[in-house]
Amino acid sequence: MSPAPSPRTTSKPESAWAPLAARVFRALWIAQLVSNIGSWMQTVGAQWLLIGHDAALVTLVQTASSLPVVLLALPSGVLADRFDRRSVLLTAQFAMLAVSCALTALAFTGALTPALLLTLTFLLGCGTALMGPAWQAIQPELVARDRLSQAAALGAVNMNLARALGPALGGAVVAAAGSGWVFAFNAASYLGIAGVLVFWRRPAAARPVAGGEKALAALYAGRRYVWNAPGVRRVLLRTVLFIPGAAALWSLLPLTASRSLGLGSGGYGLLLGAVGVGAVAGAFALPRIRRALGAGGVLGGGALVFACVLAVLATVRIPWLVTLALLPAGLAWIGVLSTLNAAVQTRLPGWVRARGLAVYLLVFQGGQALAAPLWGALAGWLGLGTALLIGSLLMLLGVASVRLWPLYDAEGIDPSPSDHWPTPPLVFDPGPAHGPVLVSVAYRVAPEHRAEFVTRMGRVARSRRRTGALTWGLYQDGNDPARFIENYLVASWSEHLAQHHSRLTATDRRHEEQARRLLAPGTRPEVTHAFDTAEGAVVPDPGDPVSPSR
Structure with missing residues (x-):
């Protein structure tokens, strides 16, 4: 497979699907779609295996998937900046394949206990954490910089299209044949991404230079960069103000399906599928919405939609009305995620991109991992409806904060490299470690x-x-x-x-x-x-x- 063309600046805005013209990006996008469908099928199977247990235990499936990002995002970002990102991605894919095969074998033999299920889900989350910064950091190598927002939106379309298909397929397979088969499909789905990566050859200029920073120095350099980059810090703040409240929907939706609406695994899959359908349909309208409202309007409008949807989940007991309410949630989710993702991509230079994205993923996934058990505990303590209403109120506070803390204008930030300092004229040749x-x-x-x-x-x-x-x-x-x-x-x-x-x-x-x-x-x-x-x-x-x- 030939490498993608070098990123270039295009002269006029293009369609939302323009990044798919790049062959490597297109192949990875399709392979990722299959893998994401497998992941959602597995999520449905895992949550449904635990649905008869305590509410907090059900929400721990999401925590087990997201918590590794809190622990490993920054080291993963260092690895992706110091080593070949293609090799990092391949390592993660094969590691997740091995864990998924073990999960499948245990499910088919009837030896899969809740503790083992959560442990193996955690290990799969570790693979996702290892893969995340490298995956995000290669996007500017595959598409032009002015197409990054479309690429980010396509990434969100990918996830939500998988959400539209995966849960419904997962629920049907679980009902018909048991959870073992959804775990088996997920294991096979990792082979697609691995196959594309094996044939992809990164441009030599994009590969790390041998003998670069030491691991701890690289970790500190990434933290230092983010701390002193106001544009990146503001993206992180907007993420913090959106994700914990939005996590209430993902954490409590299986409980809403089973306890409030009396649905089975297939019905739960259809509810998740409604969010995915809304996201995919919204992708066509999102460019016009973004032009009309701007980044701040998309963030504020997305939070407002989530507040309304959470209120509906808390008060409505009619399944078809809840399903309709979840459609705009998909549009809101893709709008907010693509806006935040493109914002952080366009504000980071190449030398620290993976580490900066690791911090973003840490905030994004960590917010979900930490919020999920809290929502489960609130649902058990105050009741499911009250917990959902608290989430709605939290989202309304996020809406009110958009005008106070908007994203900084990206037009004032250009992360392209500039080698404008002359080499220092010294009378001796110091060694690399000479200093301070x-x-x-x-x-x-x-x-x-x-x-x-x-x-x-x-x-x-x-x-x-x-x-x-x-x-x-x-x-x-x-x-x-x-x-x-x-x-x-x-x-x-x-x-x-x-x-x-x-x-x-x-x-x-x-x-x-x-x-x-x-x-x-x-x-x-x-x-x-x-x-x-x-x-x-x-x-x-x-x-x-x-x-x-x-």
């Missing part, structure tokens, strides 16, 4: 621009911290008020070279240029690099024929 390195930059600023210069340098400070600075400060010379000195400390020489050649983006360059336009005419920044002299690590003098001991 103190970088000092002296500026001369005219009196009328000094206040604005300090403000502009606040954005430069975030850039320095995102790309490697451990500390940062801006100082004004007491003897020469026109002279400002920027100091920042980087852990090692290799970290600073990464700032020079692989971590800076077009946005970082713009912030620097905006600050430097305020310098006094005819002056340029003066940059020096100083090395820690601890333990006698003295820089050799090129004029001294005898190098000092170290």
Whole structure:
């Protein structure tokens, strides 16, 4: 299978299905659809095996699937940035295949206890956690950057189309032949994605450079980047304000089906299928809705729809009315998810993309994993209807917060790489681990621009911290008020070279240029690099024929 063409910028908006023109993306999308159908079939089988137990135990199926993301998302993001993402994805697929085969064998032999079911579901969740950051991070390698929102929407269509088909198929198979067969189908479904990945060859430029960051340093670098990227942090905040309340629907829907509506496994599958049908149908209208409402309108409208649907689930006992109410929930789900997913994709540069996406997946999946048992406990303590109404109220609070904390405008964020710093002219060649390195930059600023210069340098400070600075400060010379000195400390020489050649983006360059336009005419920044002299690590003098001991 030939590699996808390099991402390019297209001149005009395209249809929602444009990413499917890329052969690798299309093949993976189809294989993922089959795998997602298998996952939903298994979810129905697992939840139905536990439906006679306590409500909290039923909701633990979702927790067992999502909790591994809380534990493994960040290490998985490091792996996906340090190693070949294709290899990471293949490893995850074959690991999940092995676990699924074990689950199938136990189901057919009648040895599948609730504890074993939850344990194996947890292990499958570990495979999903390993796969998640790498899967999300390869999307910009498969489609153009301006098609990422369509690709994210297609990913949500994929999941919801599987939700429309998988639960109904799962419920029918469970009713006709038992849970073992849905587990068997899920095991076979992993072979499709693995087959596509085996034949895909990533472009050499997209592969990690050997000898990169150490694992702990890479983990810290990802955390540091997200903390100092306001655009990414705002996406995470919007995720936190939506997911816990929305999780009430997924966590309590099986209980609503069995206890409130008196439905069997097939009826529960049809309710989930209604959400999927609404999402797939809504995909056609979503581009027009997004153009009319904007990202904030989609987020607020999606939360409002979920609030209304949860209220219907709490109060209505007529199955066909509940089924109709779940149709717009599918549209709301795909609208919010595609908006958040595209937002975080377009705000992350390639060098830290998997780690940033790992944090997003941690918040997204972790919110579901932590909220699910809480909704189950509330349903057992206060009653199912009351728990659903509390979820509805929580979603209304999310609606009210959209105007207060909107997503930042993506037009001001360009994560494309920018190698605009010259190589530092040093008199010796430091090793990669040499450090810490103190970088000092002296500026001369005219009196009328000094206040604005300090403000502009606040954005430069975030850039320095995102790309490697451990500390940062801006100082004004007491003897020469026109002279400002920027100091920042980087852990090692290799970290600073990464700032020079692989971590800076077009946005970082713009912030620097905006600050430097305020310098006094005819002056340029003066940059020096100083090395820690601890333990006698003295820089050799090129004029001294005898190098000092170290």
